[in-house]
Amino acid sequence: MSSRAVTSLTNPTVKAVRALHLRKERDETGLFVAEGLKAVIEGIETGHAPAILMHGAEGHPLLKTAIAATLAAKGAVIEVTEAILAKVSRRDNPQAVVGVFRQVFRSLEALEPQAARCWVALHRVRDPGNLGTIVRTADAAGCGGVILVGECCDPYSVEAVRATMGSIFAVPLTKASEAQFAAWRNGWPGSVVGTLLSADVDHRRADYARPTLILMGNEQQGLPPDMAALCDVNVKIPMRGRADSLNLSVATGIMIYAATA
Template identity: 50%
Template sequence: MTGPAKIAKPSGMKGEIKMVTSASNPAIKLVRALEDKKHRRETGLFLAEGLRTALAAAEQGRLPKTLIYSDELAEHGKLKPFLARCLNAGVECIMAGRQAMEKISRRDNPQGVIGVYEARLTALDDIPAQTGDCVIGLQMVRDPGNLGTILRTADAVGAAGIVLIDDCCDPFSIEAVRASMGSIFAVRLGKSGFAEFEALCRKRNGQMVGTSLRASQDYRKPDYTKAPTFLLMGNEQAGLPEAYENACDARVRIPMRGTADSLNLAVATAILLYEINRKSL
């Protein structure tokens, strides 16, 4: 079978479900193409794997444009009401065989649910920042796993948003989305140059706090309660450019007692975010 076949419409559902068994099906090929950054950019779409992620997106009011699920999960208790919601909203729903699911995910043990979603970015002016809030600026982050983990942490602490500064990795890559565990749908995400990020900070009467190995101030010292905090984190290898550091109102560092002189970017960001959150409670 190369074309999708329609299967019986479930009781109470408005839409129809297509059945795909072949990995060479055009619908499967189209979804697989979204693994490529160029295709994501051209279509404005991205992939998110897993039922948990799909349910997290739905809680944020985000339903996929296309939902593909394994025939092995057809009777899953949590999938059935979600499937009904998607069908009633006009989402294209495809039930796929194991071979087709493996082709999409490129895994021997693929996730049973894959959604195709619209990639959305937030305009900088739509990112709120009040006293006690934190906006995270990530400059030249290159590792999608780090970016996804930071998205998840930002969601956990209720950060006001994340701004990707300069040439960062794609937040809608499979690796970043997977690491975010659904938080890609919950956190406001914008892109800008540094000048625009700094202008937003000044417009919100915020304080810009940058991390630096050259800083002498402990990250626990600043007062994070009197103004919105714009936390600026640098590239994994190079850190922040000197000009960006000089524009900060405060430069801080995480003290090291061992031989390591730095931490993983996602870990360091989490430490700062929880300290800002602790003082703002």
């Protein structure tokens, strides 16, 4: 495809990209939006060229790299106005570059547990900001991937992708039902570790046999009994102040670094 300019908010491609804010459209098309030149370059560098690249006035040298990579992959490059970028990103101060990418999910069977010291499984996580932050932390710590168990929020929502700061392209994602995860977990070669407020074992003193699979519950309920029963050990993160719990992404970060220390 070639590069072209668009100035109308009613352009079909502009309307299609705007529609990707809806989960129904993302599910049907298998596409998602990543905002900003940094995120787009992260995608390209990890082998994910944009299907569509929208940009404002050229200026940054890396924008030329992004344009060339998109065209080489037969994607569409569209120069647009700031008004269009604002509508596409739903921001008053939009990024100057927006990329549309293809979603990627790996099957449980395709995962290689021994490829990393630590993996993360999230049961029914609800908040896209938490999910995106966990993906970013998993990337920083060198985790093998993030497994979404049960009905979770969409990791490819704009809010989740923003929170990953580009790590959405680096961390393998997997979706599984509770039954699929339970059956697959039986073949896990290391430790499966969960967190419970009622647990007796301090997270710093647990035996993390590698590879370690950290299983975290959702923001409201934590791990339900059937999920906690899948763990080799359940641990607690001590609360020393008045707060009786931690934000899910913070707790998961603590567990990730305890398991990889």
